[in-house]
Amino acid sequence: MSSNSNISAIGQRWIELSTVDSTNNYALGLIKTNLAEHGTAVFAQEQTAGKGQRGKAWITEPNSNLILSVIVQTEFLPLHQQFVFSAAMALAVQSFFNNYTANETVIKWPNDIYWNDRKAGGILIENIISGSGSWQWAVVGIGLNINQIHFPDWLPNPVSLQQITGKRLNCLELAKELCKYLNHYYQLLQAGAFTEILQQYNNYLYKKGAMVKLKKNNAVFTTTIQGVDQSGNLLTGNTFTNSFSFGEVEWIISTK
Incomplete structure (x- = not known):
């Protein structure tokens, strides 16, 4: 390099x-x-x-x-x-x-x-x-x-x-x-x-294409990670696409 x-x-x-x-x-x-x-x-x-x-x-x-x-x-x-x-x-x-x-x-x-x-x-x-x-x-x-x-x-x-x-x-x-x-x-x-x-x-996006649990405010929901757009918003969803800015949602990650 x-x-x-x-x-x-x-x-x-x-x-x-x-x-x-x-x-x-x-x-x-x-x-x-x-x-x-x-x-x-x-x-x-x-x-x-x-x-x-x-x-x-x-x-x-x-x-x-x-x-x-x-x-x-x-x-x-x-x-x-x-x-x-x-x-x-x-x-x-x-x-x-x-x-x-x-x-x-x-x-x-x-x-x-x-x-x-x-x-x-x-x-x-x-x-x-x-x-x-x-x-x-x-x-x-x-x-x-x-x-x-x-x-x-x-x-x-x-x-x-x-x-x-x-x-x-x-x-x-x-x-x-x-x-x-x-x-x-x-x-x-x-x-x-x-x-x-x-x-x-x-x-190299973590969990791309996978079902994950996210939390917005006090609500936990399951969705599929689609990717990230050029503005840095996380795109999720199945039939419909949702867009989240940084800090808007939290990951719920199993620590096994």
Whole structure:
């Protein structure tokens, strides 16, 4: 995966921290103080206040997992392509992780990384929009369970790469390898390959074509996952198609 871009490749500028509250916060701080460069990767051995989707905390054992945030320029992308950007980043992580899991890794909408109904990681993207409305930067925060084998009881379905493969792996080396995948999919975005990215995303969509249980407000219902559209809405249904935006429904996943 070579770089054809005239700007720095993702991961070319590397910052390694022993501990930090949040790699996303650190990266956002670089942007706010005008110290950001495209492709800067912030890797931490320990994160004390990691952030997950919708204000949730991301809990991770120190020195055991892949904790990475990358800063990318997004000025070439219109705001309405935010989901395609998210899909591209999810595909990069899925493709990377899939190398170690015998093609069993999928993407649970919108951008969680799943292996056999179990969550291996997630992505949190925070965007910087200028006063004029242009999309200047994105910070892509990635957390992947690598060597952790004991998890809090309240996490419903976690899994780590060590549990999957039986091998202890080097998180720093894996993070640098992941950057090559992120760079590859970033280049696809630069090339305008939005349709291809969405098609790939749907190819690896968790439970596509399957009957699932979803919850909206207090109502649980059964429906079939059809796919995700270019705006990032989840499409479900049998005879009639329903469309749900992120946060509108919850998955009811059997933890067996």
